[in-house]
Amino acid sequence: xxxxxxxxxxxxxxxxxxxxxxxxxxxxxxxxxxxxxxxxxxxxxxxxxxxxxxxxxxxxxxxxxxxxxxxxxxxxxxxxxxxxxxxxxxxxxxxxxxxxxxxxxxxxxxxxxxxxxxxxxxxxxxxxxxxxxxxxxxxxxxxxxxxxxxxxxxxxxxxxxxxxxxxxxxxxxxxxxxxxxxxxxxxxxxxxxxxxxxxxxxxxxxxxxxxxxxxxxxxxxxxxxxxxxxxxxxxxxxxxxxxxxxxxxxxxxxxxxxxxxxxxxxxxxxxxxxxxxxxxxxxxxxxxxxxxxxxxxxxxxxxxx
Numbered sequence: 001x002x003x004x005x006x007x008x009x010x011x012x013x014x015x016x017x018x019x020x021x022x023x024x025x026x027x028x029x030x031x032x033x034x035x036x037x038x039x040x041x042x043x044x045x046x047x048x049x050x051x052x053x054x055x056x057x058x059x060x061x062x063x064x065x066x067x068x069x070x071x072x073x074x075x076x077x078x079x080x081x082x083x084x085x086x087x088x089x090x091x092x093x094x095x096x097x098x099x100x101x102x103x104x105x106x107x108x109x110x111x112x113x114x115x116x117x118x119x120x121x122x123x124x125x126x127x128x129x130x131x132x133x134x135x136x137x138x139x140x141x142x143x144x145x146x147x148x149x150x151x152x153x154x155x156x157x158x159x160x161x162x163x164x165x166x167x168x169x170x171x172x173x174x175x176x177x178x179x180x181x182x183x184x185x186x187x188x189x190x191x192x193x194x195x196x197x198x199x200x201x202x203x204x205x206x207x208x209x210x211x212x213x214x215x216x217x218x219x220x221x222x223x224x225x226x227x228x229x230x231x232x233x234x235x236x237x238x239x240x241x242x243x244x245x246x247x248x249x250x251x252x253x254x255x256x257x258x259x260x261x262x263x264x265x266x267x268x269x270x271x272x273x274x275x276x277x278x279x280x281x282x283x284x285x286x287x288x289x290x291x292x293x294x295x296x297x298x299x300x301x302x303x304x305x
Contacts, residue, residue: 002305003087004284006054009047012285020091022066027094029060029078033110033278033302034085036287038141038207042230044288058085059100059109069094079109081116081255086284088305098257101265108264110302111144111271116255117228118144119263122152123256125226127201129153134190134199134218136181137206138166140300141228143173143274145203150174151263158193160186160214163296173273181210187217198223209235216247224248274300281305 001019004012022028035057043054058080065072072078077100082092100109118141127133133154135142138161149157159175161167167178179189191198198220204212207229215225216237225247242249263269276299279287287301 001088002281004281006048010044012044012288014282014284019089022064022091024067025069025094026066026091027062027069027072027097028064029080029090029092030063031058031060031085031087031090031305032106033304034058035110035114036291036301036303037114038139039230041288041292042232045292046232053083055086056081056083057110057113058090059106060090072097079112081113081257086281086303105272107272107275107302108270111275111300112257112260113255114140115144115147115263115269115271116257116260117141118148119256119259120254121226121228121252122148123259124252125201125224125250127152127154131200132156132194134158134202134215136160136204136211136214137229138170139205140274142205143170144271145205146170146174147269147271148263151267151269158190158199165297166299169274169299181214186214190218201226204229207231216242219247222246222248224250227251275302276300278302278304
């Protein structure tokens, strides 16, 4: 089968590799789509993580069921939360699969995983209706945060983003207001829109020093900062304001698929709105180059093996 093989920093090659077989407790899937995640981009630019998740936003059709697996059969359409999906076939532990509801499109299925990341963060932070929120960064994760916050009833959602294309997409997906952080101080903008109080919650969704500092200076007294972005460098933080304003800062790095699916089925959430391109597996290197360049004219690219 054909699969994308990680060779090193900025070196991904599509090669012929042995086709896997489903072992005990595993399910073999013919991959339909695999989305390119921000963590994949970081690995592409900086090297693999100790437990690499490279290629994990996938969906496809079950073609083989290993021994000991119950509830899955050949022909089932599924969402996979397992790495290695930049390939024609993927073997996945059954516990890392989710059946697609009848009528769900493949594009929507391929974006359930990033929505699940937002669901986990929002649930863990304890966010409910009636609060104000700031999101720094309107990439895929920031956009999924918008959908999640709307699903739980947050009415004022402020988003900062340098890219005009991504700011427009944020507005299309439900942001109350967007702002270019290069134009002025984000904290001043956020406080002006909250009567000087500051936002209740701030999501760092970009993995950038400036956006983390914007979050810390934009939340109210005893406000909460949720850090989702992947940082490759150490960040200096002035701790005096953090302490005197009793800021709560938490990191999140997991998924809540059941909540994401409830949002889709009960609230009409459409995570596939962020998809801007689909490319064949053979052009995966081109897709990574597009997504890592400074000009952000694409948001979510799906790879089709």
